[in-house]
Amino acid sequence: MAAALEIKGLEVVYQGVIQALSSLSLNVPEGAIVALLGANGAGKTTTLKAISGFLPLESGRITRGSITVGGQDIMKLAPHRIVRRGIFHVREGRHVFSDMTVEENLVASTFAQRRPRPRREAFDEVYSYFPILSQRRAQPAGFLSGGEQQMLAIGRALVADPEMILLDEPSLGLAPLIVKEIFEIIARINREKKVSILLVEQNAVIALKYASYGYVVENGRTVLEGSTAELSNNQDIQKFYLGVDSHAAA
């Protein structure tokens, strides 16, 4: 299968001195869900920002390595160009426009569509995946619950009709039932719309459940990779990420 996204030996430096990534490599094949695991500060979010072109907005710079989509270099593109190339970054913390209505939030995302004319049918699709948003379409997004805001953040990605979604901590601060509901929908979107997903998630249990392949990031480099089945059985993963202590049983 052709690699949709390929990152090789990526090095990222903030403000000229702070090294956030030293040598990060990963592949996201077309239509796959790939998880990026690691502790706080390991470089997961920086990786997503490097892909979506946000680094210059935070005085960050790619100093080595490459990021290609379908073989084409995207490192020189501005963020709004990258999203129009079909890579949508759903940022950590949801960032809905709180004093705009749900529908206006979706309208804002039509700028990410690659068609010359905005496509309103995309809204119906969002509302069919997230019926609750349809009921709340005229309400300010700031009044939505955390789970609904996350749904809206993913809904905005859907409006863009992307090939790939970079999903940063979708479970953050949400109740387990809501997390499960949202991940079921993410899996459906991945299946039905053939959207590949690069998932950054603190909750390793759920990340390994829904992803097919995973990478472990430590100190800005990928230290371990494998299918999620392999990773789930790996002792270090069990100990550090899943909270299973195999020695305790012995």
Next chain:
Amino acid sequence: MSPLQQFIEYSIVGIAAGGIYALIALGIIVIFKSSRTFNFAMGEMMMLSAYFFYAAAVTLALGPVLGMVVALIGSIAVALLIERVAIRPMLGRPFIAVVMVTFGIGSIIRGIVGMVWGPNDLQIPAILSRSPIMLGHVFVPGKTARAFAIAVVIVVALIAYLRYSRAGVALRAAAADAVTAYSMGIDVRRVIAFTWVIAAVTGCISGVLMANVNTLTPHLGMVALNVLAVVILGGMASIGGVLVSGFVIGWLEAITGLYLPTEFREITPYVLALIVLLVRPNGLFGSKEVERI
């Protein structure tokens, strides 16, 4: 004339002046909303536009209609130049630094206009009819009434455009959260440049209207300082609030002029702005952001 009739006439003239205030304020607010830049050069941009109109309509003898077209094109070109050369490189710098840059631009424009057209009053062709309008027994000066009507139509049209159009959504999105707007394909720098175009248009129309109601001098832009009070009263970022607060300030100025010595008229907008800031720091119509905790 009865005191009541006098009060009504002054009120109408004041509210009419307020319509132009609202138009100028709108130009200041769209820029402020999109990039947190307070444009102190707004008054000078207005004044320069009125001189563009004079140059095209009188000096080049193109007539008022073509003159207006030339003035609009010139104003937009100048606004885009200011944005590109002086404002864009300042993005992300401290608020006060950017404010000082706009102050400087204002001085430069005033200087250039003084050099090119001299300090004296100029007469521009009357595009507004003088014939007064009678509302019942109340006499409304013709130019003032027509300037008011034009200003209000443009303000309302612009507000509706920003409220319901896709471009308006992009502007509000960029204003609320630039990084997220970028992530949704909105070219935030283009949005900011677009707000300067809006300011150029409102500035140009209000400048030509002002020059018609009064005369054309390099001090025409001073009126923008009164508009500062309008913007504060309306709550900085409230686009709808400027319309109402424009009328309030215009009316209050006129009424003060009626009952108190003229010196009081000059300070009225600022006194009102000061009181509002003390009582409601977010302005009359400024809202705290909706946030769910």
